[in-house]
Each structure stands twice: as C-alpha cells, then as structure tokens.
Amino acid sequence: MPKACFNALLAGAVLALAMPAHAELTFSDPWLRAVPPVSPTMAGYATLNNTGEDTVIITGVSTPVAGHTMLHDVETAADGSRRMVHLHHLAIPAGESLVLAPGNRHLMLMKLTQVPAPGDSVEVCFHLNGGRDACAAFPVKRASQSDG
Numbered sequence: 001m002p003k004a005c006f007n008a009l010l011a012g013a014v015l016a017l018a019m020p021a022h023a024e025l026t027f028s029d030p031w032l033r034a035v036p037p038v039s040p041t042m043a044g045y046a047t048l049n050n051t052g053e054d055t056v057i058i059t060g061v062s063t064p065v066a067g068h069t070m071l072h073d074v075e076t077a078a079d080g081s082r083r084m085v086h087l088h089h090l091a092i093p094a095g096e097s098l099v100l101a102p103g104n105r106h107l108m109l110m111k112l113t114q115v116p117a118p119g120d121s122v123e124v125c126f127h128l129n130g131g132r133d134a135c136a137a138f139p140v141k142r143a144s145q146s147d148g
Contacts, residue, residue: 024052025092025126025134032109032140033102034118042115044107044124044138045100050092058090060127063138067111069124074104084108102143116140 030046050056061069071087087105092098100106107124116122118140125135 024050025056025058025128026051027134027136028097030124030136030138032107032116032122032124032138034140034142035115037115037117039115040110040112042109042112043102044109045102046107046136046138047097047099048090048092048126049097050094053094055094056092057129058092058126059088059129061107061124062127063109063122063124065112065114065116065122066109067113068109070108070110072106072108074106118142 026049028047028049030044032042032044035042048056048058058071061071063069071090072084073087074082075085076082090098090105098105120140121137122140123135124138125133127133
C-alpha cells in the first residue's frame with residue numbers, strides 16, 4: 001500500500017510539472033458608464049492585463065445586471081461613419097495588455113435587468129478558453145468630458 005501511495009503522489013507531481021503555465025487575466029481601472037435609470041444598455045471599460053505565460057482568449061462576458069453582454073469594437077467606414085461591431089473573442093498575448101476605452105473596444109451590457117447608479121459596483125465576468133472565468137467589480141461612474 002505505501003508503494004501505491006508513493007506512485008500516485010509521484011504521478012501527480014509529474015503531471016503538475018508537465019502542465020503548461022497558464023494565462024492570468026487581471027484588471028486595471030474597470031468602470032461602467034452611468035446611464036439614465038430607464039436605459040436598456042450601458043458600456044464598460046478597463047485595461048485587461050495578461051500576467052501569465054500563455055495567451056488569454058476571452059470567449060464571452062457576463063454580468064448579473066444584464067440579459068446579454070458583448071464585446072464590441074468601433075469600425076470606421078470609408079465615408080467616415082462609425083459603427084459598433086461584435087467581437088466573438090479577444091486574444092491577449094502573454095505579458096501584454098488590451099484597453100477597453102470609450103470610442104474603441106468596449107463592453108456592451110444590454111437588456112439591463114436593473115440599472116446600476118453612480119457609486120454602485122457591478123461584478124463582470126470574462127469567460128476564458130478552457131472554461132475558466134476572471135471576474136472583477138466594475139464601479140459605475142459618470143463620464144468626464146475627456147472620456148469621449
């Protein structure tokens with residue numbers, strides 16, 4: 001029996017060492033733009049940091065205050081008009097960051113089930129490849145004029 005336990009421990013240690021390093025997603029300056037209490041949508045912003053050794057692939061986003069949450073980018077057409085486009089995933093290479101900012105890539109919370117007020121904080125979870133989630137509290141703030 002002791003030999004069987006030793007072999008099981010040894011096998012577990014070998015597997016742990018053989019597993020690749022994983023990606024880690026952290027957040028800097030997350031926030032949601034405050035909206036009127038009757039608004040069906042709101043936008044979110046943050047800097048997403050990959051502090052791991054592998055590429056992070058974000059496959060979706062969710063929050064308890066919205067029926068649907070998406071990643072969007074802003075596309076400029078040849079005539080200068082701009083429109084939002086849905087991003088099905090975002091990849092962040094190891095050691096790099098990606099900015100979600102007004103007028104650029106951002107979160108779009110749609111079908112709000114409640115409209116958080118300035119000063120509230122909302123949990124937003126980013127779904128990663130491999131079935132893991134990275135969640136953060138996003139405070140609701142009024143936009144300043146420099147935020148676009």
